[in-house]
Amino acid sequence: MEFKNKLAKYFKGVDKKDCENVLIIGAHPDDAEFMAYQIISLAYKNEKIGVHVVVLTDGANSPRSGSYSSYTGEMMIGARLEEQLNAMKVGEYSSLFMLNYTSSEIKNVDERAKDDLITIIKTLKPTSIYMHNPFDKHPTHLGALKTTMSALRSIDLSFVNKVFGCEVWQSLEWLNLEDKVSGDTSLYHEELFIPLVNCFVSQIKGGKNYDQALIGRWKANATFHDSHSVDLFSHISFMCDLTNVAKKEITLDEYVKNIINRFNNKIIEGIK
Structure with a gap:
């Protein structure tokens, strides 16, 4: 596989024969x-x-403190690559693609990144894709969303069943029930989640309490998901279904406006 960005790296992981491929496309390690x-x-x-995991940026601009406060951008790139490789081993991924674009390139929807994603998607033919969502407040995540969606809308996605937008910076709990998809995040916490999240020591020890924040969000999602039913899971994450956008049945603008209009209408109706 050849990439437009000559800094891009591919790492082969666990070989699973005759399996269903799923693809996760994230902005950062x-x-x-x-x-x-x-x-x-x-x-x-x-x-x-x-x-299969794709990381679009090199992670050079992450916040840092403590023992990481003196790290240069190049040092952070190296540290975050090592962390992501450790996560691949812990999570038993089938492959990892570190595309190594800068955050500014992804925010500006670099055509090379789009082309690299097209190459990966056509090669893997995933049945489901997990990506950033259009309601995220992180500028690089929105750039990743636009880059990914541009790639998806450029190719025949007959092999794809579902495309999900996932929550990171800004929760999706506010979406109407009919507009959000629940993902069970209660599995293998001791065996998998804790070792997995602890791979990213530069982020957690560098000043961001992501491990506890994720558990708190997932627990809150599970309990406050539906006021008229008991909790079905102990932890859940929320997603939005972007399949019809990816398959060009609707534009991203139309999708977002429809979601917001339904939310607006429900709120207005509730206070009448």
């Missing part, structure tokens, strides 16, 4: 684990599902 643990845990020890 650690985004895949934080936003798509639901599918990573489902595929763990499961020979029928192979997880």
